[in-house]
Amino acid sequence: MGTTQLETVPEPKYWHLRTVLSEALESEFAVGEILPNERDLAARFGVARATLRQALEQLELEGRLQRRRGVGTTVAPPRVGVSVGDEEPRWPGALDEAWQSVDSTLGTPPTAVARLLGTADGEQVYRIRRSRVSHGQPVAAELLCVPVGSLPDLAVPDSSLTAAAQARAVLRALGTRALDGQDRSVELGSAGADDSKELDRLPGAPVLVVTTRFFAEGRTAAVSVATYRADTCRLTFGDSGRVQIHHQN
Amino acid sequence: MGTTQLETVPEPKYWHLRTVLSEALESEFAVGEILPNERDLAARFGVARATLRQALEQLELEGRLQRRRGVGTTVAPPRVGVSVGDEEPRWPGALDEAWQSVDSTLGTPPTAVARLLGTADGEQVYRIRRSRVSHGQPVAAELLCVPVGSLPDLAVPDSSLTAAAQARAVLRALGTRALDGQDRSVELGSAGADDSKELDRLPGAPVLVVTTRFFAEGRTAAVSVATYRADTCRLTFGDSGRVQIHHQN
DNA sequence: AAGTGGTCTAGACCACATT
């Protein structure tokens, strides 16, 4: 077994290590079990710790491992399927959703969001921050921006209201309007300082960014940017959330 | 400007560097422009090359940079929006799609796919590999598996047919059947040895894995696993493909 | 206090593309 290494096209050590560890995870470890620490593992495989870490990072990116500073490295459970969007469009804040409002302010949107909304520079929007929890773990953080002009019937928020109450008021006002359609995109991103705290991860952690535009009366009435933990989540469309999907090689 | 560093909660160097570089990219560089090489940049910022590389990796993950061995680091264009799935389900291989069949074999599916198909161990499937090109660049590689039993009318392939012709025959046969529905999920993965070659990336490159199940006559008639380059692609649902979305901070 | 993963360093060599 020690003599298998003469390959015609020698792959990088960390990649080979990843494969070896991957197989070991399937055959010799149970979900939740803790692995030996990095220094021991590196010594066992005869590589520098940095090289071992490169392999672990790959496996963590694939959702196979979970690493926590001060604690250790554990075998991750299969990713949870989180349903994001069905066939028919719906306003955010519909009752059956798993979102919880954590804050609501009045201010200017991030420039990327302003571009999607088509708002003028410095135009005010309601900024609602929500978080989504699944199986007791935070899985997503969202920033929902609604131009003040989209909700003419809503009184400018009273400072006597709690942030959560303000958020509810905005969502309720949105729900009364006719929704013409919506739009969605998914891309890879990395958690900023704020999101990473909400998601209980380090800054820079990989996230799946789901951007949704809501259309009403010929314009973009709201934009939601939701960041999902890429390590623990599998986004599902339709009703595939019920099914187990496992990692590929 | 050199004295701004006394922070109450000092963030990691590589993260701070990422921010600095990110701002420089927006203000001082044009798309396609090449950055100074890593050794120079590291010296300029007074950090080790490994630390600088950590910052560059972040920016590459976010689709802001593109690095090519032997060439250099360039400013990446905005991610291209690739449409994946509309409202109504449709068999793969419909005419308007941008997929190109590259191979077709008869064999057993990967275990993860077998689980989704509900096939018995060792049951044979048509395995079709396709690739998708957008703007002259490969953006996705797909493995489409169809159990032989799903297409009773199709003769077992003749070895005289080319792989592309076999693939067409399978897709055509699929298209004649009634499609009851479909199912989709998106998750983060890393490119395997085979996919990474098709996508023109190094093994381990981040990819968005889109898994689609096709239902017909009460069973899963086909499963598609498509891996999209996460660095260059933004997956769109509905008709958001027309719009520019830029990175967040 | 001890043990874990996270950050950082300063160097070396390799694979690849270009000249």
Place this chain on the structure above:
DNA sequence: ATGTGGTCTAGACCACTTC
């Protein structure tokens, strides 16, 4: 031949959790 990014090393120290 040169220059680029990619891999790897051996060590140090830090931040965090747990005991």
